[in-house]
Amino acid sequence: MLLPIFIIVPFLGGIFCWIFEKYYVKISHYISLILMVSMLILSVSLLFQNSVVSLRSFYEPNWDFEYKSDWIPRFGIAFHLAADKLSIIMLILTSFLGVISTLCSWDKIKKNIGFFYLNLLWILSFSMGIFLSIDLFLFFFFWEIVIFPTYFMMIFWGREENGKNVFSKRFSAANKFFMYSQCSGLILLFSILFLVHANYASTHILSFDYNVLRYTTLNFFLEIFIMIGFFLSFCIKIPIVPFHGWLPDFHTFSPIVGSLDILGILIKTAVYALLRFNVVFFPHSSSSFSSIFMWLGVITVFYSLFVAFSQTDIKRLISYISISHAGFILIAIYSADKIAYQGIVLQIVSCALSTAALYCLVGQLFKYTNTCDIRNMGGLWSKINWIPGFFLFFSFANLGIPGTGNFVGEFMILLGTFNNNSFLVGISSFSLIISALCSLIMVQKIYFGSCSQNKNFNSIQNLSLREILISFSLLVTLIFIGLYPNIILNISELPLNDIRATFSNFILTTRL
Template identity: 35%
Template sequence: MILGWLIVILIAGGLIAWPLARLHPLLSRLIALSAVTLDLALALVLATRDFGPGSTAGGGWREELDWSWIPQFGIHFHLGMDGLSFLLVLLTLFLGVVAVVVSWTEIATAVGFYHFNLLLILAGILGVLLSLDLFLFYFSWELMLVPMYFLISVWGRERRTHAAVKFFLFTQLSGLLMLIALLALYFAHHQATGIYTFEYQDLLGTPLDPHRAMWIMLGFLAAFAVKLPAFPFHTWLPDACAEASAASNLVLASLMAATAAYAMIRFLLPLFPEAVHTISPLMIVLAVIGILYSAILAFSQTNLMRLVAYASIGHLGFVLLGIFAGNSLALRGTVMTVIAHGVSIGALFLVAGAVEKRVQSREIDTMGGLWDTIPCLSGVGLFFALAALGLPGLGDFIGEFLILIGTYQAHIAAAAVAALGVLAATFYALRFVQYAFQGTNIHSWHLPDLAAHEGFVLGVLIAVLLWLGLYPQPVLQTLAQAASHAPALWR
């Protein structure tokens, strides 16, 4: 039942926050913040109850909720949580709180509608992470799109409409391909068993001939690869990030990627093991190309947000690599990377947003020498840049390290080339620092340094990254719970 509350609180919070903005924007912000914080608190309750030291070991869904929804099609409102979904729910709610706090000063127009959209996206993401019914999964998957479209198109920069439409078309088309695949699976299952169901556990064992399995798998893969985004379907992300506000970018790059990676691990790999195995060499090649290509492009960007977006694509190349490497080590690394990427790239977006707010531009050549005038913000920027390039001791390092070890066991060449990507990341990350913060202050900026709430948020993010890098054991342990639940996948 608590899983239902997680989603209901967000939607209700959004619905209440929306009209309250008419009375006072602050009310709207407070409602949104308390809804997300309440959710985070609930999730932490779950952490101690289900995954804490006292909880019993073993597999199974730690929390479950199953209501009949559209019985005519065998559709259930079925939510379930294991270690894997729990970690990402926690990430989502944590970054959700961050997004609301950051919007506090950044968003000034249509505050109520903004928070409604933000909370609806978070609800959609939780829906994706928790659904055990494939229809509900698809429903939540698509539910994220419209509010995200508004987030880009209403609160974005100059070319926001173009970016928002591009984002929407990419994700919608790929989503519809997934719908066809989903229905093909549904009817294949009916053909084999005579039962109409979208139930995850039931569909797992659907017998499919290899040819059909491949097509169905490709339909799912299209949606996940676009959403992640994986090379060569990534072009919408830099465009969207260049136009959207920092908080939207946080949601767009960190959380949407998390849902895509989660969907691959939860649905793609277990549903079509053979087809995934067949296609994995191709996906590994694409992942490696994506890692190197995005590093090169990141290096040549002049728009700060775009640079971070390409950095994000690079990290997500590692995620893709880990998913298709085909072993448990890489998969653990993938989840670790998804979490660390969410925090570090999200934080870089926030830093870029904070700089933008001060110099009124996203172009890197309007900056330079900022360290003299805003040392704290510059220092924080350096920290997250180092995290993004994979400095040992921080979260990203652990994830990428595990992925590379795992990939090495399967494909030595891929691991070797991907390792070059880590090297390439140093170039763009340091360029970010060099051009924005170092050098001489040619524009003679005199700017206010970090405000209290900015400093607090970024400080918390730093702490989380350090924790993930120095003591990743809790995360890996929680994953172990998911592993014992689906042993075939995590062997």
């Protein structure tokens, strides 16, 4: 019963936040914080517990923890959860960002606080369900249901500005997110059904189980068809160009905590799914399309950075930079290189932390300046304590400055991919210059540019201890990962090697 706790406890906690709000308004804050700290401690403790499953066999993946209970046995559907070290890392990241999200929203949410924390905890609960589900129907269930609390969070607590009616834009951005997500879910559902039907046709066993479906025998053309369906579904959520249209709008008008959840957690579920399902279920067809997908990653990197130059909203600019990071991860996934695969995990964790920190700081800036428009800022370096220094550090961390986890992850991705495709890496490396230029221009305009004539920034107050603690904890974590990356590399090595071994045999055969 250990794994269901990660889903059940935040789910029930959200309901308690909603119910008990009428007795004491602030109780929702404390319930959410206590639950997410507990989930963080529990997820870290999984690294030190012994495996509860049997020894590895040829037909079974090496899960460290597993829970299975019948759900809809007539259709071969079970409540089947499992975790290896890769899943545990994602649980730790989700729990940690859950703590940060709770602290970020502590004094920013003024209305319907209980219902807000219900949506926040449900997002975290369903995201953990995605990372733990190895029954594909259960995975699809969590994949779809996480859309609704995210949508409500956007509608009710999205961005507000004094003197501006942004509700219509906020509503439009939320609807765009909902439609993209529904398209992703519909494609995923049909792809799963095709895969299950193909397995049933060859084995006469009706099952949605990961351990069964990964060994399904498919003819090459059917495998291509189903693989592309899975790929499109996950790429919409990552997102990869040209399926990225929902992300900048969503981040622009979402609450800060909503941006943290989407970028730090929900997007990472798609990267995790691409690793867990696509390259394992469809190694042959994935290897045949690997070059195409890698070039799609290159296009994503350059396109998003060039578009970022024209942005005047800080949140929108940061979202485009995050899309370029997704392009690098896509390149690494289809390189099938051991070093690049380990770089993926470091990049996932580090980018989630650095981008979450930037969004926290943007929220603090908005609190004092009431704007996210770069054109209405300027000269803030001497007006605010702490924020400029933190912002400068996390902007450099996003660029991959040495000493941070971002640097190690990015370096390992480029080094590993270079072994198989030096030309592609050579082109991709030029994007680092563009990314640096884009971030430096943003920092210069906000903190060192001429002060806006339309704003009075002299009344800005110092940060609270809680706000300083949030940024400092993220800073220390990033530096710790950058100086001691072996902690994550050693933990993730075995599951990544299993995934890569399934995929790389076909890659090598194709390239030979």
